[in-house]
């Protein structure tokens with residue numbers, strides 16, 4: 001890559017939980033497929049796609065927020081960067097924020113999920129200004145410091161995640177409680193704050209927490225009743241709400257900044273969303289709808305209206321940014337993408353994604369509460385590999401590890417088409433199995449000394465009424 005424009009400013013936007021096929025510029029438009037005549041358009045994103053390079057086949061390294069963002073920020077596979085589980089270990093490799101700061105950039109980080117993308121796991125490392133649920137002031141800061149310094153800024157939005165569309169009362173006012181009441185009425189449910197999933201991504205006051213838990217218990221009900229269609233419709237309704245009520249106006253201002261400054265904009269998602277018996281939203285899933293995420297580059301000299309179907313990975317983003325700025329590189333597992341010659345781009349890449357879990361949601365909830373309360377990371381909980389997936393050479397293999405030691409396997413063509421029999425495609429399957437086994441042999445953390453749950457966590461569970 002010769003004579004390329006080096007950008008002074010980099011802006012990363014993460015639209016948490018945005019499925020790639022929900023970007024309506026796609027031929028495979030899920031919004032239209034689901035809602036028909038009532039379908040909306042993701043118009044602002046569609047417009048920018050026409051002016052930039054858009055990757056239609058970018059695979060996330062993990063289906064949950066923490067591990068997915070760490071893979072983006074380090075350019076290193078989860079099993080070598082420390083964060084391959086949900087909330088269990090700190091980031092063990094330099095993030096782009098640290099690299100940028102070392103290279104003289106001012107760094108800004110705005111997140112809606114300060115618990116997950118915060119101090120505990122090491123996301124604040126290298127960050128000059130950290131904002132919580134406040135993109136307006138984060139943007140003001142960017143406008144101010146960009147006059148004198150090079151900048152790297154990150155804007156994370158949780159509004160597409162459930163509670164779909166709202167995130168908090170602050171962003172949705174009466175619409176949030178009204179929606180909850182309407183849903184409770186529709187499904188004949190009493191207000192219930194005992195959700196199966198008590199985990200939180202953000203700090204909430206009592207009212208906000210009550211609404212979140214009531215929403216989650218509605219989600220529990222719909223999931224239990226296998227009302228997957230209803231859940232997906234709620235998700236889409238929420239996406240539309242978030243774009244119209246919070247994102248679009250912000251995005252306009254940001255595009256204006258990019259156009260007036262020598263800035264590179266990268267828009268992406270950490271994971272998508274899907275509901276079926278194998279996918280409860282996203283965190284337990286290796287479905288394509290969860291792992292395939294939008295990825296878009298926009299800026300001066302970036303080729304226009306390029307929709308790329310070749311496979312790329314989320315770990316390729318930071319190596320690419322380093323190529324286009326004076327941010328010094330680190331050791332990456334990802335490979336940079338030559339955006340200038342994108343018409344000739346050949347992937348030559350494999351993508352891996354894994355689901356590692358504790359198994360008991362109460363354990364991880366208490367663990368998280370103790371980490372937050374005592375402001376330190378405990379020895380990690382025991383986790384196990386539940387599902388994994390590899391994409392290579394136009395195929396993907398998905399494996400699920402069952403309690404009894406059995407393994408379920410499904411083989412897909414990259415077009416999403418399921419191959420009927422693994423047996424008749426055994427050569428392809430064995431090649432993919434070999435890739436996964438090589439990938440797993442590089443896990444730096446399996447076999448680490450793991451502590452049992454401390455007594456205080458067990459006591460905490462008892463005090464909350466759980467039988468431990």
Ligand SMILES: [Zn+2]
Pocket residue numbers: 016017064065066161270271
């Ligand atoms: Zn997420």
